[in-house]
Amino acid sequence: MTPPPAAVLLDRDGTLVHDVPYNGDPALVRLMPGAIELTTALRTRGVRTGVVSNQSGIGRGMLTEEQVAAVNARVETLLGRFGTWQVCPHRPEDGCACRKPRPGLVLAACAALGVDPSDTVVIGDIGADVDAARAAGARAILVPTERTLPEEVERAPVVVADLHAALAVVL
Template sequence: MQRRSVEGAVGRLALAAAGLALRGHEVLWQGEGGRVFPEGGPATLHEVPRGLGLARHSADIVLGGPDPIGAALAGWLVRARCMVLALDADSVRRWGHAGRGAWNTLHAWAVIDEADGALLQADPRGPDPERIALWPPQGPPTAPDATHPDTEVLERVCERALARQRGGAPRAGVFMDRDGTLVVERGYLSDPAELELLPGAVAALHELKAAGLPVIVISNQSGVERGLFPLSRVYEVMARLRVESRAAGIELDGIYFCPHRPEDGCVCRKPGTRLLERAAEDHLLTLRGSFMVGDKLLDVETVQRAGGRGVLVRSGYGREQERTLAGALRGAVPDHVCDDLAGASAWILATLESAEEA
């Protein structure tokens, strides 16, 4: 991802983009990154020069605004698929033919203040209302913040843009539990330095991604509401997961987690299906036909409730959970049980293949 300068109408977008870097996304930064990160910023934020040299870099999405011409040009140089611009009703009104043309050259989305929302949505020359997201009403953070709602809004807009630019009908995806499934179970993992991908996880993810399946992490992180660690810690660990996966050639399509305790009665904690539904909406997935891999029966139950199929892996708590299966009178029964993610990936691919043949 790439964006232009830190000042003016796009300052809020700049802060949110820096928040994305804190979430482990690779952000190419044109301008002075030091202004948002006095200490230099995370390793996922790279300052790049302006001008044609930008063509040496590539990015999926170009961030900027409110001028679509400069953003579209930058997007063209980095071979971006989408553009997300911070807009306001006044700037859109001033767009000429060139501006409107530039807006239409890339799959473009807008993020705007609520006050401008009605104005822009009523303007027939403005962006498609389907491609407008609103900034949260509480205003921007004072410094880049992975936990801030602005960062969340921008991350989801980017994911929605990519999924819709890709086009086609909603497709199956693979939801993945984190602890004990993808990474070594540590018991309330909160230190990024302790994150360790399980053996074989990378190869399995490669297989799934090569088959065109989006991989989305769905995690219960009740340690937050239990007071064991702050919310920011979850993002730090998730950022490490993104960075480690990327180093192995895997770009995770999405990460969703629930910070609540079981007794909070929320709908997002697995086996609640809310996070799957949100991911399906953001990434254009069909839940019926999707899979979830996890080391607990609640992972299996979550996806089955949503109409998909669940795989129990024997890593993490999986072996223990498998033992409870035999005596259980009720509860989720996995569609498949195997040793690890490699086995899960092989089964998922074989299942999809035989469905295609049928």
């Protein structure tokens, strides 16, 4: 039996909560199946948790940082506190280092949690999550949704049906 990773980083939209494009309304937050069980089990085993989330709605002027923070607070109300929230507010065309698929969010989360990326797992629903994990030197688990492209599934090193299955792989 292998020890659990030091940290698990989760994408927000489409992974922890149902994806509502450019959501700035905490009332619209609905958990994905298995999110409570996953986060509870990780914390019970002493695994640090964090969220890494692209939020280009801020850069596009569709959301404020305060709205994103309110949605994130609702997620924590439902799932408990995360050790770090790393949010990229930039548009894709801005070319920042933090926006997934680049590794910036994952590296910043690992630094905030005091863990090595090589002892970290990133769980997400699209190829950008997997690519960011790999670029940072972390392991990746893809939990596809209806918006996940077939080629993203084919490229992912580990693909599971849902968060319950992800938990079985992580622990």
